[in-house]
Amino acid sequence: MTYILYLILLAGVCVGGGWVFRQSGQMATQNAPYFRDMPLGVASGFVIGLLALIGGIYLYFWNGNQFFRWAIQGFFIFSVLAYYFRLLGQQLGTSASRKLFRQMPMTAAFGMATILVYAFLAIFAGQVSIATIFLIAVVGLPLVIYAQAYFTTEAARSITWIMFGVIAIFIIMYFVGPIAPYGQDQIFPRANIVPGGDPALGGDPAFPLGTDQIGRDILSRLIYGAQNTVGIAFVTTCLAFLIGATFGFLAATLQGWLDQIISRVVDVLMAIPALIFALLLMTIASAWAGSNGALLTVYMIVIIAVIDSTRVYRLARAVGLNIVVMDYIEAAKLRGEGLGYLIFREILPNATAPLLAEFGLRFCFVFLTIASLSFLGVGIQPPLADWGTMVRDLAQFINYAAFAPQAATAPLLAAGAIALLTVAVNFVVDWMLHKSSGLKE
Amino acid sequence: MSEKEVLVTIRDLYLEGRTDETWMPIINGVDLTLHKGEVLGLIGESGAGKSTLGLAAMGFTRDGVRIKKGSVEFDGIDLVNASAAVKRGLLGKRIAYVAQSAAASFNPAHKLIDQHSEAPIQHGVMAKSESEADGIELYRRLRLPNPEQIGFRYPHQVSGGQLQRAMTAMAMSCRPDLIIFDEPTTALDVTTQIEVLASIRDIVEQFNTAAIYITHDLAVVAQMADNIKVLLKGDEVEEADTRTMLADPREDYTKSLWAVRSFQRPKKPAVQKGAVPVVRVNHVTAAYGTTPVLFDVDFEIHEGRTVAVVGESGSGKSTAARCITGLLPPKEGQIEFEGVAMPADYRRRNKDQLRQAQMIYQMADTALNPRKTIGEIIGRPVQFYTGLTGNERRRRVDELLAEIELEPSIYHDRLPSELSGGQKQRVGIARALAAEPKFIICDEVTSALDQLVAEGILKLLARLQDTLGLSYMFITHDLATVKSIADEVVVMKDGKVVEQGPKDEMFKPPHHAYTDLLLSSVPEMDPDWLTNLLAERGVDNIGDAAVDKM
Incomplete structure (x- = not known):
C-alpha cells in the first residue's frame, strides 16, 4: 500500500515540477513560443528525465556495483567513439559520403561505430594468416584497377584508399597478434572464476571476465563468439536475401500463375511458427549430419535462410509490384528488354533502400534465431564459442543474483553483447528507413 | 474598394525552406492586403511560392519552412507570434483551406457529413444535428446531386468534382472569413472544372467570404478573382485588379504569361488520296x-x-x-x-x-x-x-x-x-x-x-x-x-x-453536341466568360450535368 502512495506522490512531484519548470521557463524567456506552447506532459517528461539522471549519477558515484560503472563508462566510450567516427567521416571520402556523414544523427553514428567494432573483433579474434592478406591483395588490386577505368575519379580514389587501408590494417594486425587473449577451446585448471578480476571477490586479473564451468576464458570466448555468431548470421542473411529477393522480383515482374505458385508456397512456409519449424528441421538435419559439427552448421545456415527468405520474398514482391507499374518499366518492356535486364537494371536499383533497411532488421532476427537455437542446443556446436550457447551454459549463475551479484553477471555478458549489437543495427536501420522514406525532422 | 474592412495584411514577408543543410529563400519580401469579401488570385509557375504564401496567410508553414521575418495579421491578430492555442481557435473556424486533391485530403474511413461537422463541433459553433442539416443545405447550394443523401457516402463513392465541392462545403461549415483555395480544379476535366468553378464563385459571393485563389491557370483566375497577384520565384511581379491585369499587364514576365497560348503551327497541305498512313x-x-x-x-x-x-x-x-x-x-x-x-x-x-x-x-x-x-x-x-x-x-x-x-x-x-x-x-x-x-x-x-x-x-x-x-x-x-x-x-x-x-x-461549328460542350467548357481569358456562359446556358446545362443528359 505504501508503495502505491509513494508512486502517486512521485507522479505528483513530476507533474508539479513540470508545471514549475514551464512557468519559470516562460518567465525567464518572456514567453518564448518554445515554453509557451509546451504541453504539461512534455514539461513533466523533462522532470522525470532529470530525476533519472540524478539517480544514475548517485548510483555511479556512491552506491553502484562495478558492472553498472562499466556499462556507463562503456556507453561514454562508445559515444565518444561514435562522435569521432562521424567527424572522421565528415573529413574523409568523396563529397557524397561526406554529405552522408554530415546528415547522420548521433544514434546512427553510434550504431555504425559499434558494428565496426564488432566486425573488427570478429575478423581479428584469432591470428591473421599470411594467406588471408595475400588473398585480399589479389582480389583487391584488380578492383582498384577496374575502379580507375570505370568509376568517377573521386570514387576511384576513395576505393583505392579503402583498399590500401584494409591491407595495411591486416598487416598491422598480423604483427599485433590475436585480440583474444586465449583460444576459444583452451581449458584452464580453475573453473568458475567470478568476473571482475578482483581476487577478494573470487576473481583473477588474468581472466578479467572470469572463466566458465569447465575453465574456458569468457573474454576470449566472447570475442570468438563475435566471429562465429555474427559471421554465420551475416552469411545466413545474405543467403536469405539472395533467395527471397530473386523470387520476389521474379513474381512481381512476371505475375500470373508463377506469382500464385511461389506466393502460396511461401504462405505455407510462413504459416508454420518459425522457431518450431527451424527446430524440427534442425532435428532432422542433426540426424543427417551425425557428429559432423561443421556440416550441421551448414545445414543450419540453409534452414534459417530458407525460413527467413519467405519474409524477404514478401517485402521484395511488394516493393517490386510498386516499381513494375512505373512508366519507365513499361518503356523498358516496350523496348523489348529481357527479364534479367528488367529485374537487375531497372527494378533492383530502385528497391535497394527498403531492402537494405530490411537487411539490417532481418540480420537481427537471424542472429537472435541462431542464438535461440544454440541456447536450445541445436545451433552452433561446441567447441566453437557462441553467445547463445554461452548464455545457456552460464544461465544457472543468474540464481546467485541476490547474494553474489558479481557471479550472476557471467551469463549477462554474452546476453549484453547480443543486445548491444541488436540495438546498434536497429539505430542504423532506423536512420536508413528515415532517409529512404524522405522524411524531414 | 478602400472603404471595405481589411482582413489580412502581410507585410514584407520572408520565408525560407530547407534543402539538405542550407536555408533557401522561398518568399522574398511580399506584401499582401485582402479586404473582407474580396477574392485575390495568386498565379505563377510551380516553385513560385504561391502555395507557401497562401499557407502563410493562415499563419501556417509546412515542415522545413520557416518565417524569417515580416508580419502576417489576420483581423488584427498577429499570426506570426500567436500561440498554438490562438491559432487552433482560428483555423477551421475563421480560416479554412481547400486543397488541390480532395481525394487525398478526405479521410477515406469516414462519411463526408461526419468530416463536414467535425470542425463546427470542435469549435463549438453547432451541435451535430444542426451542422448536418447545415451541411445538407450547403450541398444543395453547391448543386451537388441528391444533397440529402450524398453526405452519408464515403469519399470513394463520389466523383472527383463532387468531392471537390464537398470539400468547399466543408471549408464553409463554420462560415469562415477567409478561405484559401489551393489549385482546387487543376486535377479535374474541363467539364467538371466549370461546374466546380461556378459553385465556388457562387457560394463565396453568397456568404461574402474573402478568398485567396491559388492557380497557374490564368483563364481560371480571370473568372474567380477581383485582384490578381503575379509571383515569380518568390518575388511579387505585379498586382492589379483583374480587368486591368488582363487588358494591360505592365511587366514583361506577365505579358509572356499572357502570350503563351499564341503558339500556332502553319497549316499543312491535305494528305494525298490513297497515301498509306503510318x-x-x-x-x-x-x-x-x-x-x-x-x-x-x-x-x-x-x-x-x-x-x-x-x-x-x-x-x-x-x-x-x-x-x-x-x-x-x-x-x-x-x-x-x-x-x-x-x-x-x-x-x-x-x-x-x-x-x-x-x-x-x-x-x-x-x-x-x-x-x-x-x-x-x-x-x-x-x-x-x-x-x-x-x-x-x-x-x-x-x-x-x-x-x-x-x-x-x-x-x-x-x-x-x-x-x-x-x-x-x-x-x-x-x-x-x-x-x-x-x-x-x-x-x-x-x-x-x-x-x-x-x-x-x-x-x-x-x-x-x-x-x-x-x-x-x-x-x-x-x-x-x-x-x-x-x-x-x-x-x-x-x-x-x-x-x-x-x-x-x-x-x-456545327459540332457534335459533345464536342460543342467540350469547346465551350474551356475557360477563356475574358473575365465575363463564366458569367456569360451561365446566362446563356443556365446552371443546369453546363459541365457534367450536361454530359449526363446526352
Whole structure:
C-alpha cells in the first residue's frame, strides 16, 4: 500500500515540477513560443528525465556495483567513439559520403561505430594468416584497377584508399597478434572464476571476465563468439536475401500463375511458427549430419535462410509490384528488354533502400534465431564459442543474483553483447528507413 | 474598394525552406492586403511560392519552412507570434483551406457529413444535428446531386468534382472569413472544372467570404478573382485588379504569361488520296478483362502529321494508345503500321516493329528511372536498337541531347532528380528519338508542366516533326494545346470516336453536341466568360450535368 502512495506522490512531484519548470521557463524567456506552447506532459517528461539522471549519477558515484560503472563508462566510450567516427567521416571520402556523414544523427553514428567494432573483433579474434592478406591483395588490386577505368575519379580514389587501408590494417594486425587473449577451446585448471578480476571477490586479473564451468576464458570466448555468431548470421542473411529477393522480383515482374505458385508456397512456409519449424528441421538435419559439427552448421545456415527468405520474398514482391507499374518499366518492356535486364537494371536499383533497411532488421532476427537455437542446443556446436550457447551454459549463475551479484553477471555478458549489437543495427536501420522514406525532422 | 474592412495584411514577408543543410529563400519580401469579401488570385509557375504564401496567410508553414521575418495579421491578430492555442481557435473556424486533391485530403474511413461537422463541433459553433442539416443545405447550394443523401457516402463513392465541392462545403461549415483555395480544379476535366468553378464563385459571393485563389491557370483566375497577384520565384511581379491585369499587364514576365497560348503551327497541305498512313487503328474494340473500354475505334495517322486525340478522363484515349503499343491486345480489329498488320501483343513484335512506335509519358517523374543517369537512360535504347557501344554510343547520346537543347557536357552524368520538370520531359523525348522511330505517342506530355515550359516542349516537338518527318498521336484534354499543334482531331467519349476531321473544321461549328460542350467548357481569358456562359446556358446545362443528359 505504501508503495502505491509513494508512486502517486512521485507522479505528483513530476507533474508539479513540470508545471514549475514551464512557468519559470516562460518567465525567464518572456514567453518564448518554445515554453509557451509546451504541453504539461512534455514539461513533466523533462522532470522525470532529470530525476533519472540524478539517480544514475548517485548510483555511479556512491552506491553502484562495478558492472553498472562499466556499462556507463562503456556507453561514454562508445559515444565518444561514435562522435569521432562521424567527424572522421565528415573529413574523409568523396563529397557524397561526406554529405552522408554530415546528415547522420548521433544514434546512427553510434550504431555504425559499434558494428565496426564488432566486425573488427570478429575478423581479428584469432591470428591473421599470411594467406588471408595475400588473398585480399589479389582480389583487391584488380578492383582498384577496374575502379580507375570505370568509376568517377573521386570514387576511384576513395576505393583505392579503402583498399590500401584494409591491407595495411591486416598487416598491422598480423604483427599485433590475436585480440583474444586465449583460444576459444583452451581449458584452464580453475573453473568458475567470478568476473571482475578482483581476487577478494573470487576473481583473477588474468581472466578479467572470469572463466566458465569447465575453465574456458569468457573474454576470449566472447570475442570468438563475435566471429562465429555474427559471421554465420551475416552469411545466413545474405543467403536469405539472395533467395527471397530473386523470387520476389521474379513474381512481381512476371505475375500470373508463377506469382500464385511461389506466393502460396511461401504462405505455407510462413504459416508454420518459425522457431518450431527451424527446430524440427534442425532435428532432422542433426540426424543427417551425425557428429559432423561443421556440416550441421551448414545445414543450419540453409534452414534459417530458407525460413527467413519467405519474409524477404514478401517485402521484395511488394516493393517490386510498386516499381513494375512505373512508366519507365513499361518503356523498358516496350523496348523489348529481357527479364534479367528488367529485374537487375531497372527494378533492383530502385528497391535497394527498403531492402537494405530490411537487411539490417532481418540480420537481427537471424542472429537472435541462431542464438535461440544454440541456447536450445541445436545451433552452433561446441567447441566453437557462441553467445547463445554461452548464455545457456552460464544461465544457472543468474540464481546467485541476490547474494553474489558479481557471479550472476557471467551469463549477462554474452546476453549484453547480443543486445548491444541488436540495438546498434536497429539505430542504423532506423536512420536508413528515415532517409529512404524522405522524411524531414 | 478602400472603404471595405481589411482582413489580412502581410507585410514584407520572408520565408525560407530547407534543402539538405542550407536555408533557401522561398518568399522574398511580399506584401499582401485582402479586404473582407474580396477574392485575390495568386498565379505563377510551380516553385513560385504561391502555395507557401497562401499557407502563410493562415499563419501556417509546412515542415522545413520557416518565417524569417515580416508580419502576417489576420483581423488584427498577429499570426506570426500567436500561440498554438490562438491559432487552433482560428483555423477551421475563421480560416479554412481547400486543397488541390480532395481525394487525398478526405479521410477515406469516414462519411463526408461526419468530416463536414467535425470542425463546427470542435469549435463549438453547432451541435451535430444542426451542422448536418447545415451541411445538407450547403450541398444543395453547391448543386451537388441528391444533397440529402450524398453526405452519408464515403469519399470513394463520389466523383472527383463532387468531392471537390464537398470539400468547399466543408471549408464553409463554420462560415469562415477567409478561405484559401489551393489549385482546387487543376486535377479535374474541363467539364467538371466549370461546374466546380461556378459553385465556388457562387457560394463565396453568397456568404461574402474573402478568398485567396491559388492557380497557374490564368483563364481560371480571370473568372474567380477581383485582384490578381503575379509571383515569380518568390518575388511579387505585379498586382492589379483583374480587368486591368488582363487588358494591360505592365511587366514583361506577365505579358509572356499572357502570350503563351499564341503558339500556332502553319497549316499543312491535305494528305494525298490513297497515301498509306503510318499508323492505322483499324476498327479496334478492346476490353479490360470483361469490361469493354473501346468500341470500334478507327482513325489514321499520316506521315509528318499530328493527330490530337481529345476527351475526358475515362474516354479511352490512353487505352487506344495502349492498343497501338501492344500493351493491351485488342479484342477485334488490328493495328497497321504502313499498311502491314502488327502482332497484337507487344511480346510477339520483333525489335524493328517495337522500334517504330515510341511513347512519351505524362509524368516525366515516373517515366525516367530515378537511379540512372541521363546518359544511361538515353544510351540504353541507342545501344539496344542500333548496337552502338563505347565512344560511338556516347557521341550519339550527345547528338540527341543537343537535339533536345540540353548541353551534353552538363547533363550527361546527371540523375533525373537533378533536372526540372521540363528538362525531364525533354529527356523523355530524347529517349523516344534514340530508337529512330517514325511514330511517337505523346500521352498528355504537357499537362503536368507550367505554361511557359509546356510551350517550349510543343515548339521542340514541332521542330522535330519538321526535321525528322515524325508522326504524332497527341493525347490531351487541353484544347488550347490542340489548337496550337494538331493537324487533325479525334474526339472520344466513352470509348467511342464521336467526331474526327482536320483541325480547322473541328473548331468551326456545327459540332457534335459533345464536342460543342467540350469547346465551350474551356475557360477563356475574358473575365465575363463564366458569367456569360451561365446566362446563356443556365446552371443546369453546363459541365457534367450536361454530359449526363446526352
